[in-house]
Each structure stands twice: as C-alpha cells, then as structure tokens.
Amino acid sequence: MLWKKKETISLDIRKAYPSDARGIINCMQSVMDEKIYLVSEYYLLTERGEQERLKNPDELTLVCNDNELIVGVLTLQRGMYKKNRHVANLGIAIRRNYRHMNVGTRMIGNALEWAKDNGIKKINLEVFSTNVNAIKTYRKLGFEYEGMRKNQFFINGQYVDDVLMTYML
Numbered sequence: 001m002l003w004k005k006k007e008t009i010s011l012d013i014r015k016a017y018p019s020d021a022r023g024i025i026n027c028m029q030s031v032m033d034e035k036i037y038l039v040s041e042y043y044l045l046t047e048r049g050e051q052e053r054l055k056n057p058d059e060l061t062l063v064c065n066d067n068e069l070i071v072g073v074l075t076l077q078r079g080m081y082k083k084n085r086h087v088a089n090l091g092i093a094i095r096r097n098y099r100h101m102n103v104g105t106r107m108i109g110n111a112l113e114w115a116k117d118n119g120i121k122k123i124n125l126e127v128f129s130t131n132v133n134a135i136k137t138y139r140k141l142g143f144e145y146e147g148m149r150k151n152q153f154f155i156n157g158q159y160v161d162d163v164l165m166t167y168m169l
C-alpha cells in the first residue's frame, strides 16, 4: 500500500507514569500544532497538573515510546458518576512521523483490554468527519457510527461535522 511509510514497528507501549508528564505534553502539543486533528490547539494542563491527572485511577493513559521520546498518547476517561461509570471517552494522538505503523491499532487494542478488565461497557469517541485515517482505524477495530453533529467545527475556512463513534464491550 503506497501510504505505508514503513513496515509496522515494535515500539514499547505501556501505562504512563507521572514522570512522563512533560513528554506527554510535548507529544500532544506537536499534534495540536498541526491544527487539523484535535479541537484544542494548546494543551491546557501544566506539567504539575498533568502529573496529578496521571494519578487518577479512573483514567487510563498509555504512552508509546521510541527510546526517550513519547511518540503516542492514548487516554481513556471513564464517567465519574454512578450513572455513567460504565462509559469511557477515548482520545489518541500519535506524532506525525510515527503514523501508519500500527501504533494506533496496538494502543487502542490495549485500551480495549483495560476497559474490559475494568468493567467498562461502552467506549465513546468524537472525530472530525475530515479525519478519514482516524475513522478508518476506528472502523477497522470495530467502532460503529453513533451519530453526527453537523457543522460542529470551523477548520481552515470550512465547516466540519463531528462524527460520534462507539464500541460496545
């Protein structure tokens, strides 16, 4: 396939430690700088705030490392109320040079395992309708379309729909 830059590579994927805070912020900010994949353009937590977030047992944060560099971050945040603790929201961002190497597929696969082990029944995510690579990845992994918010975002001079996707465990 022409769009594959390299064969799949085996980089380490593991749960994040508080000491990963700076690397996570840098990775997230590099993807936010591209401006076309994520709603926020600035990572809002400080390093200290990120360290605190990483201690929350209701949130899973996975990182993918290439030696010292964090190249991928996945978060799974479960609902904090009795009524929505069975649901978690998924977010993922992989640095530009590390995409299309199976890292996203592996990270989401690990997150689905954690969700199953932690009694989560449903995983939600939102993705720009223009982000066809991400939608392909989610569809391949078994996520289904749940709905769409028309013209929810304005990106580079055009309105973009918000696609809601879900995975039932």
Ligand SMILES: CC(C)(COP(=O)(O)OP(=O)(O)OC[C@H]1O[C@@H](n2cnc3c(N)ncnc32)[C@H](O)[C@@H]1OP(=O)(O)O)[C@@H](O)C(=O)NCCC(=O)NCCS
Pocket (backbone or CB within 6 Å): 003, 031, 037, 038, 092, 093, 094, 095, 098, 099, 100, 101, 102, 103, 104, 105, 106, 126, 127, 128, 131, 133, 134, 135, 136, 137, 140
């Ligand atoms: C979306 C993202 C998480 C996918 O992770 P990835 O590691 O790049 O994807 P993978 O290599 O695991 O590929 C998964 C599938 O997506 C599809 N895909 C990936 N890249 C593609 C491309 N350039 N063109 C077409 N399809 C593509 C393929 O179906 C692929 O499956 P296959 O290799 O079995 O054919 C990653 O590209 C990313 O972080 N992008 C920028 C930030 C972002 O969009 N975050 C999500 C916001 S909702």
